[in-house]
Amino acid sequence: MTDEPVDAAPDTIRAAEFFAGIGLVREALQPLGIQVVWANDIKKAKRDVYAANHDASHFQLDDIRNVTAKDLPSDIELATSSFPCVDLSLAGNRRGLIGSESGMFWEFARVIEEMQEQRPRVVLLENVHGFATSHGGKDLSDALRQMHELGYSCDVIAVDARHFVPQSRRRMFIVGVQGAVPSGAQSGIPPISGVRPRWVQRVHALHQHLDMHHLTLPRLPNGPQDLSSVVETMDSEDPRWWGKDRQAAFIESMSPIQKARMEALRDTEDTSWRTAYRRRRNGASMWELRRDAIGGCLRTTGGGSSKQALVELGKGEVRVRWMTPLEYARMMGAGSYTVTAGTPNQALFGFGDAVVVDVISWIGQHYLLPVLRPQKVLQAA
Known part of the structure; x- marks a missing residue:
């Protein structure tokens, strides 16, 4: 791995953003003291938007199949991966993890495996709910088994972005933790909650033979009820209105x-x-x-x-x-x-293919920081 120096506070969390897109994961995590020191995506148009909003000097514009652990800086504590959903979405072709797009999960796992003793402490995976049902649940089982073999205990949660923004956008997240699980985390089957509906509970129940845990999370906020906060003010004569x-x-x-x-x-x-x-x-x-x-x-x-x-x-x-x-x-x-x-x-x-900033920020505050900087969270409380 490269050991390129990056200026940061002593307790800054160094992160790698796989499938970075336009950089909304970074947008969410940076205010929490999580510094993205490496990012990757294959689409130049997305990289251009990323670069218009963030320092892109560490952005590797390349197919992930060409990425190796040697390309990443050292001391990565967090790796995020919003790998393509095309083959997992109910609106897609449902080829699952054997598909040419969603199958890039395996390339991400390969890079993590190559990192060996310097693997990140935490991995955050994001995808659509269809991941849980793809090939009758086999694809998710295979992914959880792979994370287990890489040394991660996993938690599965589901968050609809409507709790934060006026958009119905349901996504599932896998939080993989290497080493000691966060304080308060439990093993076994989690109770049903806002982030763990019955289908998520069933995922946990079916994979107790792997390393699984669950962390109690706060109740999700209610969220906005209309579009007034997002509508761009526009005169009735504006040519963008249809004739x-x-x-x-x-x-x-x-x-x-x-x-x-x-x-x-x-x-x-x-x-x-x-x-x-x-x-x-x-x-x-x-x-x-x-x-x-x-x-x-x-x-x-x-x-x-x-x-x-x-x-x-x-x-x-x-x-x-x-x-x-x-x-x-x-x-x-x-x-x-x-x-x-x-x-x-x-x-x-770029936005349609991205994550919701508020959702990632909420997960960062209530899950990632308690794992990576528990003392800092206790002091803030």
């Missing part, structure tokens, strides 16, 4: 139920917002408004139902447009992020 013909086609594609929902919101005295997705129903492309007032899960901009429109309703008016990069940033908890690097679609792709 009459396009808006008429949007409304015409709706089912009677969807039109009734839209009209009820249009005729109120207050302005409100809804997100809309394009769906295939009975062979036809149709627009559907989300029932609640938060956004659907942001996805990479690949067509179909991947791209969300914003609908402004109230006082007898309806306006429709695509969501903007700034709104995507705010939905991901990164409202202060520079989004001008690359094209607007590249920005949308």
